[in-house]
Amino acid sequence: MIKRPSRGKKKRGFGMATVPGQLIWEMVKKNNCFLVKQFGRGTASLRFSKESNNLYNLNSYKHSGLANKKTVTIQAADKDQAVVLATSKTKKQNKPASLYHKSVMKKEFRRMAKAVENQVEGNYYRPDLKKAALARLSAVHRSLKVAKSGVKKSKRQALKIRV
Amino acid sequence: MAAAARPLVSVQPLPGSLNDMSTDHVTTVALPDVMKASIRPDIVNFVHSNISKNSRQPYAVSKKAGHQTSAESWGTGRAVSRIPRVSGGGTHRAGQGAFGNMCRGGRMFAPTKTWRRWHRKVNVNQKRYAVVSAIAASSIPSLVMARGHRVESVPEMPLVISDSAESIEKTSTAIKVLKEIGAYPDAEKAKDSHAIRPGKGKMRNRRYISRKGPLIVYGTEGAKLVKAFRNIPGVEVANVERLNLLKLAPGGHLGRFVIWTKSAIEKLDSIYGSFEKCSEKKKGYVLPRSKMVNADLARIINSDEVQSVVKPIKKEMKRASLKKNPLKNLNVMLKLNPYAKTARRMALLAEAERVKSKKEKLDKKRKPVSKEELAAAKAAGKAWYKTMISDSDYTEFDNFTKWLGVSQ
Numbered sequence: 321m322i323k324r325p326s327r328g329k330k331k332r333g334f335g336m337a338t339v340p341g342q343l344i345w346e347m348v349k350k351n352n353c354f355l356v357k358q359f360g361r362g363t364a365s366l367r368f369s370k371e372s373n374n375l376y377n378l379n380s381y382k383h384s385g386l387a388n389k390k391t392v393t394i395q396a397a398d399k400d401q402a403v404v405l406a407t408s409k410t411k412k413q414n415k416p417a418s419l420y421h422k423s424v425m426k427k428e429f430r431r432m433a434k435a436v437e438n439q440v441e442g443n444y445y446r447p448d449l450k451k452a453a454l455a456r457l458s459a460v461h462r463s464l465k466v467a468k469s470g471v472k473k474s475k476r477q478a479l480k481i482r483v
Numbered sequence: 484m485a486a487a488a489r490p491l492v493s494v495q496p497l498p499g500s501l502n503d504m505s506t507d508h509v510t511t512v513a514l515p516d517v518m519k520a521s522i523r524p525d526i527v528n529f530v531h532s533n534i535s536k537n538s539r540q541p542y543a544v545s546k547k548a549g550h551q552t553s554a555e556s557w558g559t560g561r562a563v564s565r566i567p568r569v570s571g572g573g574t575h576r577a578g579q580g581a582f583g584n585m586c587r588g589g590r591m592f593a594p595t596k597t598w599r600r601w602h603r604k605v606n607v608n609q610k611r612y613a614v615v616s617a618i619a620a621s622s623i624p625s626l627v628m629a630r631g632h633r634v635e636s637v638p639e640m641p642l643v644i645s646d647s648a649e650s651i652e653k654t655s656t657a658i659k660v661l662k663e664i665g666a667y668p669d670a671e672k673a674k675d676s677h678a679i680r681p682g683k684g685k686m687r688n689r690r691y692i693s694r695k696g697p698l699i700v701y702g703t704e705g706a707k708l709v710k711a712f713r714n715i716p717g718v719e720v721a722n723v724e725r726l727n728l729l730k731l732a733p734g735g736h737l738g739r740f741v742i743w744t745k746s747a748i749e750k751l752d753s754i755y756g757s758f759e760k761c762s763e764k765k766k767g768y769v770l771p772r773s774k775m776v777n778a779d780l781a782r783i784i785n786s787d788e789v790q791s792v793v794k795p796i797k798k799e800m801k802r803a804s805l806k807k808n809p810l811k812n813l814n815v816m817l818k819l820n821p822y823a824k825t826a827r828r829m830a831l832l833a834e835a836e837r838v839k840s841k842k843e844k845l846d847k848k849r850k851p852v853s854k855e856e857l858a859a860a861k862a863a864g865k866a867w868y869k870t871m872i873s874d875s876d877y878t879e880f881d882n883f884t885k886w887l888g889v890s891q
Contacts, residue, residue: 342780344626353630371628416634
């Protein structure tokens with residue numbers, strides 16, 4: 321499809337008033353409140369995104385939490401060592417309060433990984449996000465462990481704790 | 484488009500203190516057609532940047548600035564530059580350069596004038612298109628979130644509250660209402676963001692800046708909620724009949740968080756009309772048509788109608804192979820000219836034949852001739868000579884008798 325700059329695809333929908341993801345993406349990709357342009361090693365070509373529903377935190381259509389109907393997100397929950405897995409429901413696109421399926425997971429890592437995999441790929445929900453979801457799960461889990469045991473004071477301590 | 488085909492938006496009931504809705508079941512309103520109009524960030528940006536120029540106040544330097552001297556150039560010959568210099572004496576100012584933009588105390592380059600074109604005219608239709616786009620964008624949670632509003636706990640977009648909100652008088656109830664409908668985080672964000680502006684603006688009467696919170700749109704004139712909501716930081720109020728693009732798309736960015744009252748949303752249909760029906764309030768105005776009615780490309784591409792006619796995917800990629808020279812490579816030659824095989828075979832056989840026969844001939848020649856053969860060859864030579872003589876009647880000619888010798 322031909323991409324024309326800033327000439328967003330026009331929409332006129334019947335049924336749900338949702339605008340298709342592609343159109344939203346065209347409008348949002350250059351400019352949104354979650355866009356982060358730093359850390360690009362001197363260029364601004366690497367765009368990050370601070371949305372909560374973005375698994376890689378990359379500003380791209382595939383990972384975007386704004387432009388997709390089905391999104392997956394993995395966050396740290398308030399409780400210690402617990403991780404929240406949230407997927408968005410496709411039918412409730414214009415009800416932000418009830419949009420997400422949240423589930424708090426506090427199992428051992430392998431079980432959580434299996435659960436995440438099932439939710440993301442097993443249901444054919446978003447099979448293209450499976451790797452991203454698992455990667456994020458590891459990262460969040462690792463950070464929770466660090467948070468619990470405190471920042472490393474010496475290299476020796478790091479070796480001991482690494483499971 | 485029949486009204487039945489339009490989705491319904493539920494009206495949020497308000498807390499018990501405003502009692503007429505709390506006992507009622509949740510009512511619904513049909514989504515007004517405006518919300519389905521095309522969303523055109525380019526038009527909104529253009530119109531916004533032009534409209535925001537309209538409230539500008541002119542600024543200019545004084546007309547006389549830099550010219551209130553009677554300076555004259557000293558001309559050449561005095562070892563100074565030829566800039567006009569202030570006449571007179573007895574003060575620092577005497578002899579200093581004047582009038583030029585490069586001089587200290589001179590007038591600036593191109594002094595700003597009040598008759599600069601401050602305001603911009605925008606076509607009415609464009610202005611309406613922009614407003615319509617902005618209203619449509621405000622009903623899409625993704626866009627509103629992308630603009631930065633905190634709408635995660637809002638029960639539905641577009642957010643409609645019952646008309647009992649229009650009679651709210653106290654700001655404290657107003658805040659309670661916002662909390663009920665999940666709009667408070669956005670207002671809170673605006674309140675927390677109140678900060679002193681960086682830059683010179685702070686000494687030019689623009690000291691504070693803050694984020695924009697929700698925009699409350701009400702339907703009936705003189706509703707009391709205006710006074711109740713207007714003091715909440717970040718919150719703005721507007722009447723449906725007079726919606727302002729500068730409020731609907733602040734900064735030219737689509738997706739303001741809008742809270743409608745039930746009567747406001749019901750009025751939208753009569754104000755803007757539908758795609759076919761003219762608007763009642765705006766003479767002859769019809770909602771703009773979109774270029775693509777169904778812009779969901781993914782669905783179109785994957786639909787049965789398209790997929791059933793489309794050719795199957797070519798999974799195999801035929802890549803360009805290295806060209807081999809048919810003159811050197813037999814197989815490639817055969818691909819081009821199958822007869823080449825037999826032709827070459829024939830050529831080879833013929834060659835072999837030739838070689839063989841030549842060899843035989845040479846062998847024969849190199850072999851010493853046997854006596855019989857020699858005698859036979861000599862006799863054949865003589866015989867030929869005789870036949871040559873008889874064939875041509877040489878004896879007629881006298882000259883030849885000398886060296887011809889005896890006739891046959």
